Amino acid sequence: MRRVALLGSTGSIGTSALDVVRAHPGRLQVVALAAGRNRELLKAQCEAFRPACVSVGSKEDADWLRAALSHRPEIHWGAEGLLACALHPDADTVVAAIVGSAGLASTEAALRAGRRVCVANKESLVVGGALMHAAALAGGGELLPVDSEHAALHQLLDGRDRASLREVRITASGGPFREWPLARIQAATVEEALNHPTWKMGPKITIDSATLMNKGLEVIEASVLFGLTADQVGVTVHPQSQVHAMVGFADGSYQLQVCANDMRLPIQYCLLYPEQGPGPVAPYAWEEARTWTFEAPDLDRFPCLALAFDALRAGGTAPALLNASNEVAVAAFLEKRIGFWDIQACNRETLAALSPGPAGSLAEVLDADRAARRHAEGWVRTRA
Structure with missing residues (x-):
């Protein structure tokens, strides 16, 4: 039985992961759920899976959830709540599905604590890949990728x-x-x-x-x-x-x-590895005519x-700079403060303006992340 802490339970990866858990009741058990602002869906998930530990985005949401639930799990909030779920003593497997660099610290902590981490938060690897490997080596953790390609x-x-x-x-x-x-x-x-x-x-x-x-x-x-x-x-x-x-x-x-x-396939692969068996997704139908291009x-x-290849070749904190700039630019585009083509322009200008440094510690990576965000936000303000 694998006991799962799911970080990002109300997102697309989180809900797919819970489908996989439902398909394997004798092999997978949810012990912790962490989400952001979607407290209504989180409440429904808590009632269905009855985890021992829960985390939400804010204290207000934590108070609301505490009053709304029919059972009494530990309830946390914010960054400390993510860590509480990732490091819960009953959890041996962590699905890291928090979008953006916000999931970096909890992913690193889970690996350092010896957990299997099914990482759907690609930013954890893009921003701090060397740190993740070092944490896994130091703590005996195991890193498996949820992205379908990886x-x-x-x-x-x-x-x-x-x-x-x-x-x-x-x-x-x-x-x-x-x-x-x-x-x-x-x-x-x-x-x-x-x-x-x-x-x-x-x-x-x-x-x-x-x-x-x-x-x-x-x-x-x-x-x-x-x-x-x-x-x-x-x-x-x-x-x-x-x-x-x-x-x-x-x-x-x-x-x-x-x-x-179907993302449930790579999620199941990571949760059950090295075993592979039937799950919630039907086998590929080779009888159907199809064309691949x-x-x-x-x-x-x-x-x-x-730009991503450029950052990979530059090494050090260059991927962290690119990721942070891109998060700022995409958020500004979604808010209709900048245009679509401005996303690449912001990223290109940030990489050109900031020199990458070493990425030997979490502090160095987070410093680079903050510097790129400041620069990208300033760039956006000049366009908005």
Whole structure:
């Protein structure tokens, strides 16, 4: 029985993870739930799973939840609440699904405490990848990726002799603007950018998919997770989102991982690894006629992907600078304070203005994060 602390329970990853738990009542048990502002959904989740520990975004929400629940779990709030859930003594597995760099400290703490961490918070690896590995090594924790592409790579590389590896490739749907001309992309509205053709995700991740920054962050994540250089990680646009990753070997051959575009599959893979068995998603139907297409990404129309490769090659805190700037720019776009094309411009200018430093400690990474946010916010103010 794996006992799960779920950080980000009301988001798309969190609700999918709870579907997986429901499908395996004898193998998975929820002991802690953490969420932000969606207290009504969190209340329903608490009543259904009756965790021992719960965290919400604010003290006001904590007081409301305490009065609303029919049972009496520990109730915490804020950053300390995330840590309380991640480090709950009954939890041996943590699903880290808090969006943005806010999930960094709880992910690091869980690894240092020896937990299995199923990381859906790619920013934890993009911003502090070396710190996550160091924490896992120091505490005996285990790091498994929930992103569909990285879970696919984990399956393809598990037990492989790395000397035979030539490259890995992760796939991208191409987002809603894959076939749009540059001028139309530059003028895209918030509503158009949120209309993803394949996945249903939160607004920040959906905008990142429209700019291909999401794929850029995943390139950095793949490098961190599997010890790869920027030249060993590629991106292929695959609009059908059925092939999630490919591994190329020294002899020129490739192996591909294929499954339905349903996040419950990689979540289940991480929660139950190394076992694989039936779950809430139907097996892939090879009897159905289908066509797969593959193409190279256009870096002129999607420059955020190129910026991510630049940050990976620069190393140090460069990925943290890029991630922080992007969070500020995307938030400003969603608030309609800047335009769609301003997202890449803000990110490019922030990387150009701030020199990356070493990323040897959490303090150094967080300092870089704050500096990039200040710079990006100033840049946004000049445009708003």
